[in-house]
Amino acid sequence: MDCKTAMLQAARDRDCFYLYDERRILAQIDALQAAFPNAALLYSIKCNPHPHVLDCVFRHGLWADAASAREAELAHEAGLTPRQIYYSAPGKTLSDLERTADIATLIADSPAELRRIAALAEQRGRVMEVGVRVNPAFSFGGGDGSPSKFGIDEEQLPDLLAASGPWIRVTGIHVHLRSQELNADVLSRYHLDLLSLADRLQAQCGIRLAYINMGSGIGIPYAAGDAPLDVPAVGHALATAVRTFRERYPDTRILLESGRYVVGQSGVYVTRVLDRKVSHGRTYLIVKSTLNGFLCPSLARLVEHYAGTAAAPCEPLFTKADAFAVSALSDGPAAETVTVAGDLCTAADVIAEDIRLPHLEPGDLLTISNAGAYAAVLSPMQFSSHDRPAELFLTGDGALLT
Numbered sequence: 001m002d003c004k005t006a007m008l009q010a011a012r013d014r015d016c017f018y019l020y021d022e023r024r025i026l027a028q029i030d031a032l033q034a035a036f037p038n039a040a041l042l043y044s045i046k047c048n049p050h051p052h053v054l055d056c057v058f059r060h061g062l063w064a065d066a067a068s069a070r071e072a073e074l075a076h077e078a079g080l081t082p083r084q085i086y087y088s089a090p091g092k093t094l095s096d097l098e099r100t101a102d103i104a105t106l107i108a109d110s111p112a113e114l115r116r117i118a119a120l121a122e123q124r125g126r127v128m129e130v131g132v133r134v135n136p137a138f139s140f141g142g143g144d145g146s147p148s149k150f151g152i153d154e155e156q157l158p159d160l161l162a163a164s165g166p167w168i169r170v171t172g173i174h175v176h177l178r179s180q181e182l183n184a185d186v187l188s189r190y191h192l193d194l195l196s197l198a199d200r201l202q203a204q205c206g207i208r209l210a211y212i213n214m215g216s217g218i219g220i221p222y223a224a225g226d227a228p229l230d231v232p233a234v235g236h237a238l239a240t241a242v243r244t245f246r247e248r249y250p251d252t253r254i255l256l257e258s259g260r261y262v263v264g265q266s267g268v269y270v271t272r273v274l275d276r277k278v279s280h281g282r283t284y285l286i287v288k289s290t291l292n293g294f295l296c297p298s299l300a301r302l303v304e305h306y307a308g309t310a311a312a313p314c315e316p317l318f319t320k321a322d323a324f325a326v327s328a329l330s331d332g333p334a335a336e337t338v339t340v341a342g343d344l345c346t347a348a349d350v351i352a353e354d355i356r357l358p359h360l361e362p363g364d365l366l367t368i369s370n371a372g373a374y375a376a377v378l379s380p381m382q383f384s385s386h387d388r389p390a391e392l393f394l395t396g397d398g399a400l401l402t
């Protein structure tokens with residue numbers, strides 16, 4: 001069945017749910033693999049760890065960017081090897097490191113963490129290969145580096161690695177400075193800066209890098225007016241730069257991470273109109289589980305209310321004011337101006353104000369776009385003890401899985 005049929009079928013016994021479309025995920029993976037044929041692609045599990053989604057992305061050749069010990073375990077349980085799972089997050093506990101040392105490639109996020117990993121390696125009596133997350137001396141859009149809660153300042157690394165002892169060997173670096181970039185030139189400039197960084201660190205620290213994990217930054221069009229990122233152009237520029245780099249370092253693997261590009265647009269949130277009313281001349285539609293089912297559209301309204309439409313992004317909580325399209329599932333011309341609000345007892349639960357929609361009655365369905373990444377995982381589903389929205393998966397063969 002197609003996506004719309006799946007939504008109608010799923011809505012027979014549900015008032016709200018997510019639907020993830022495998023065909024769209026596969027198209028996105030194809031686009032990345034075509035653009036970056038010589039890089040390994042890591043799926044950033046934190047954006048959507050739904051079991052069918054993980055199964056799909058790993059079956060189609062993506063490796064794992066794990067942001068927690070549990071995510072490293074999910075990738076391991078899916079059959080990925082330690083070389084295919086990169087665990088990078090600030091504040092890993094000793095227990096996190098113990099759980100993951102044998103199943104993932106650990107990326108140290110601080111000097112203390114590097115020492116903790118060395119102590120663990122010594123205790124286990126084997127030399128461990130680790131990566132370090134680097135806070136570089138440059139910033140994403142050009143210019144100098146800045147303080148960061150992530151990683152180790154580039155300038156600290158030579159002394160730190162010289163003193164790191166016999167039990168760890170640093171064989172990789174990881175940098176991720178920004179998500180959701182739509183300008184190919186800016187993203188390509190960042191990739192070039194990373195290759196220079198790798199060059200510098202290998203010279204200054206006497207290390208040999210088996211991999212450079214370049215993080216993400218790969219953006220998607222959220223609003224109707226967003227020009228999509230020219231992914232093939234980014235791929236072409238990277239391939240050219242890597243060809244030169246590999247003349248000196250032929251064995252260094254390039255890793256790219258992506259969460260939202262892979263699944264962001266594959267998801268739709270479907271919610272039912274529960275009530276309608278007019279107050280002081282304004283028409284309200286009350287719909288099922290908005291703020292508590294899919295948080296980001298309500299947050300976008302909140303940010304717009306306080307900061308205006310041009311507020312700076314704060315990923316993954318806020319991308320832009322018009323990042324999510326609210327539409328009627330039924331076809332029909334726009335017939336009235338309505339405000340769409342959720343069924344929570346808080347005035348903050350509003351997802352659209354004064355938008356044009358067909359005339360809808362209780363029982364009708366609305367869809368919210370861009371619900372595949374940072375959607376279900378970010379939403380406060382315990383609030384008010386409502387039922388959680390279901391997460392459904394439409395396979396490439398058109399089967400609806402629950």
Ligand SMILES: *Cc1c(COP(=O)(O)O)cnc(C)c1O
Pocket residue numbers: 044046047065067088176179180215216217218257258259260261373
């Ligand atoms: C969240 C995250 C990503 C994924 O970013 P997207 O914008 O979803 O592609 C990649 N790398 C790191 C380190 C992250 O924290």
